[in-house]
Amino acid sequence: MRKENSREFHKREHELSLVITEDTNFEGKFIVTGFHGLGGIGHLTVRYLVESGLRQKKARKIGYLIGRTMPPFVEVLQDGSFGNPYELFELGNAIFLLIRFQPFLEEQAVLADILTHFARERKISGIILLGGIDINAFENAKNPPIVYIANKFFMDSWIDNLKRAGIPAAPKGIYVTGGVALILSYATHRNIPAVALFAPTEKGIINRQAALALAKKIKEFLNLPVDLMEIEEELRTAEEVLRKMQEKLTKATVEAEKKEDLSQLFT
Incomplete structure (x- = not known):
């Protein structure tokens, strides 16, 4: 049940409101989020970390966003409850915005505006954005690394942390679009350190392994x-099931072709 003293941050109330339902100290924490972009990586990375934290009782829900332009969907959860399109969770020194459904294009700028305004008001240390990058953006497409782009404020404070984590800069000349680009721009406008981390992926697939690598x-x-061991085991099991299905399909196709060839011999 929502507390009576819950606090709301508005961007023209008819569009979007950020609602905090639990007492939380935001100062010095990072906001982390990702969208349903290339490979589904941004969304999946946040989901893996949040769901693992909830299972292990290390994370808690502290709020949500709501507005008249948000996607008209909720996600049914295992216990019969449901998740709203945008929900906030606290895990360690981070506040995760889990975007269950991709915002409509016109809402992404509103979301970037209200999120960065909230970050500045609550003295957030920085914003970390997550997503995928086309593997063809790399000169050497074999085992390309997770890469970053960041504004000056993040560089000044956290560049050494990126280097220690072994994360190089993204290839020159690529374009970042959508919610990630908007949040980077709004954060820079408001002098908030912001970085986007991208895991390499092929186009046209949901890349769960790349999302897991980024979560790590x-x-x-x-x-x-x-x-994250439970997520890792779930992905390993799913891959094994898929491999067996592909083997059965290949075997069935080969047998069908053999029967077809035999029939042609007697026509």
């Missing part, structure tokens, strides 16, 4: 008190 990097970067 965020865990290391922020020293989050969460174990």
